Amino acid sequence: MKRILLLFLLLYGCKQEEEKINIPRGSEFTKGFTVYESISGDRKWFLKADSAITEKDRIRIYGVHLKFLDREDIRSVLTSDSGFVIEKTGDLIAYGNVEVLTKDSVKLFTDSLSWDNRNEKILVEGVFHYTGKDEEFEGEGLESDPELKHILIKKRVEGKGRIEE
Numbered sequence: 001m002k003r004i005l006l007l008f009l010l011l012y013g014c015k016q017e018e019e020k021i022n023i024p025r026g027s028e029f030t031k032g033f034t035v036y037e038s039i040s041g042d043r044k045w046f047l048k049a050d051s052a053i054t055e056k057d058r059i060r061i062y063g064v065h066l067k068f069l070d071r072e073d074i075r076s077v078l079t080s081d082s083g084f085v086i087e088k089t090g091d092l093i094a095y096g097n098v099e100v101l102t103k104d105s106v107k108l109f110t111d112s113l114s115w116d117n118r119n120e121k122i123l124v125e126g127v128f129h130y131t132g133k134d135e136e137f138e139g140e141g142l143e144s145d146p147e148l149k150h151i152l153i154k155k156r157v158e159g160k161g162r163i164e165e
Contacts, residue, residue: 033061037090037117043069059085064094068146075146076102090117106148107131122146136160
């Protein structure tokens with residue numbers, strides 16, 4: 001009886017379920033995806049993802065880790081469960097547990113956001129939570145630079161701290 005139980009535990013412990021990812025026909029799957037965006041030799045951002053699926057005009061990414069750069073200095077870091085990169089524009093859409101953390105320890109949390117690559121703006125259509133050094137607030141609809149220093153709140157806001165209009 002002990003041998004059967006031990007054998008069962010060994011077999012069960014060694015069994016690993018592989019994560020199933022639906023890969024559309026005509027797409028490519030990549031594990032360990034990395035891409036840079038640079039203008040005139042200056043890196044603007046650096047994206048790493050655990051995996052990616054290259055589709056027709058976009059790249060679906062999982063385990064997103066995006067560093068916004070100012071030359072080689074990190075301005076802020078965006079993480080999310082998944083997202084898309086639009087190949088033609090370099091725009092990004094991030095989904096699931098989205099967090100932006102700046103070098104000044106300012107944090108932005110939301111369910112989804114977009115990165116407008118051309119205008120270098122973070123855009124949130126839905127609800128967000130912001131935590132700064134001396135302020136904390138929630139709102140709906142946001143536009144900001146990657147360092148979360150110049151924020152435009154579009155719909156509503158409530159919280160505590162100093163907010164300039």
